[in-house]
Amino acid sequence: MATTRQHTNQVQTPETATVIGPGIRISGRVSGAEDLHVEGRIDGAVNLSETLYIAPAGIVAAEVEAHAVVVAGVLVGNVTARDCVTLHAGAKLVGDIHAPRIVIADGAAFRGNIRMGGEVPPPRAEQRQAARGRPGGASRFGRPAARPAAQTPARVEPPRARASEARSEAPRRDEARQEDDVTVVVRHAAVADESERRTRRPTPVAEPARTPEPPRAPPVGAREPGAKAPPPAAAEKKKLPPRARIPKPGKRRVHRR
Amino acid sequence: MANTVIGSTIVIDGEITGDEDLVVRGTVKGRVSLREHITVEDSGVVEANVDTATITIFGRVTGDVHATERAELKSNCRVVGDIRAPRVLIADGASFKGSVDMDG
Structure with a gap:
C-alpha cells in the first residue's frame, strides 16, 4: 500500500x-x-x-x-x-x-534464480567453474565462494523453494534439504557427538567403568579425550560437504538455465 | 488519466505505441505511433517518424511527422522532416526544414 x-x-x-x-x-x-x-x-x-x-x-x-x-x-x-x-x-x-x-x-x-553476491558475481561464477574443473583448485576457490553464498541465500531459499517447488528438480532439492539437516548437526557437533556416543556406541558406557580404576581420570576427564578425538574427524567430514554443498544449488541452477 | 512522461534523462531507442498523451522531455529514437497528443518539450529530442493525432513541438524533432488533426511548431523549436497534417501552425521563431502537406 x-x-x-x-x-x-x-x-x-x-x-x-x-x-x-x-x-x-x-x-x-x-x-x-x-x-x-x-x-x-x-x-x-x-x-x-x-x-x-x-x-x-x-x-x-x-x-x-x-x-x-x-x-x-x-x-x-x-x-x-x-x-x-x-x-x-x-x-x-x-x-x-x-x-x-x-x-x-x-x-x-x-x-x-537468485544471486545475492556482491558486485563481482561473474568472476565468482568463473571461479566456481574453475573449481569444478580442477579438483585441486576446489579447495582454494570453494571456500571464498561458499561463505558468502552460505550467508545470504539462507534468507532467500524459502521463497525460491516455494516458487519453483512444483516445477523443477525435486530430487536435487531433497538433497539440499538433507544437506541442510547435516549442517544443523555440524553446528551442534559437540552436543551431537556426545549424545551419539551415549546412544550408539557401547564403549562410552564401558569407559566410565574403566575410569574409576585410575583415580586421576574423573568421568569428566574421560569424556573429554574421547570427545576431542572424534570431533576433528567428524568436523573434517562435515566441513567438506558444506563447501561442495552450498555452491551446488546455485551453481547448477545458474549454469543450467 | 495518467500521463505518460519521458523524463529528461531518459533515452528510448525503439518503438512507442499507444493511445494516450505523451510528453517527451528526454530522447526518443525509432518510431512513435499514438492516437492522442504528443508534446515535445524544450529539452525533448525526437529522432523518429511520428504518427499521431496532434503534436506540439517546443524542442527538436528529426523525422517525418504525420498528424491526423494538427501539428504545432512553437517558437524556438527545431524540426527537420516532412509534416503532413490538415492543420499546421508554425510560430514565429520556429526553425523548420522540410515540406508541408496539408491535404490530409
Whole structure:
C-alpha cells in the first residue's frame, strides 16, 4: 500500500520521474538516470541508474539493469540491481535476480534464480567453474565462494523453494534439504557427538567403568579425550560437504538455465 | 488519466505505441505511433517518424511527422522532416526544414 502511495505521489510530481502510462507500449531500449514508473508495457531492455517501478498494471518484458527495482506488476526477464529488488504482493517475476538485497513479499510470484553476491558475481561464477574443473583448485576457490553464498541465500531459499517447488528438480532439492539437516548437526557437533556416543556406541558406557580404576581420570576427564578425538574427524567430514554443498544449488541452477 | 512522461534523462531507442498523451522531455529514437497528443518539450529530442493525432513541438524533432488533426511548431523549436497534417501552425521563431502537406 505504501508503494501505491509513492506511485501516486511521484506521478503527481512528474518532473522528477518518467511515467509510462497504461495506454503506452514501448518496444526497444529504455535507458536513463531517473526513476521510471511503468504502468503500461515495455518490451526490450531497461537500463537505469535509478529506480524502476512497475505498477500493478505494468508489464515489463525486458532485461533490466537498475539501481533498484520495485515490482508490483509483471516482470519477465533477468534483473540486475545494484541495491535492492522488491517484489510486492501481487507481483509476478519470471527470470533471474541478481542483487545484494532482495525482498519478496507474501503473495508475490517468482520463478528463477537468485544471486545475492556482491558486485563481482561473474568472476565468482568463473571461479566456481574453475573449481569444478580442477579438483585441486576446489579447495582454494570453494571456500571464498561458499561463505558468502552460505550467508545470504539462507534468507532467500524459502521463497525460491516455494516458487519453483512444483516445477523443477525435486530430487536435487531433497538433497539440499538433507544437506541442510547435516549442517544443523555440524553446528551442534559437540552436543551431537556426545549424545551419539551415549546412544550408539557401547564403549562410552564401558569407559566410565574403566575410569574409576585410575583415580586421576574423573568421568569428566574421560569424556573429554574421547570427545576431542572424534570431533576433528567428524568436523573434517562435515566441513567438506558444506563447501561442495552450498555452491551446488546455485551453481547448477545458474549454469543450467 | 495518467500521463505518460519521458523524463529528461531518459533515452528510448525503439518503438512507442499507444493511445494516450505523451510528453517527451528526454530522447526518443525509432518510431512513435499514438492516437492522442504528443508534446515535445524544450529539452525533448525526437529522432523518429511520428504518427499521431496532434503534436506540439517546443524542442527538436528529426523525422517525418504525420498528424491526423494538427501539428504545432512553437517558437524556438527545431524540426527537420516532412509534416503532413490538415492543420499546421508554425510560430514565429520556429526553425523548420522540410515540406508541408496539408491535404490530409
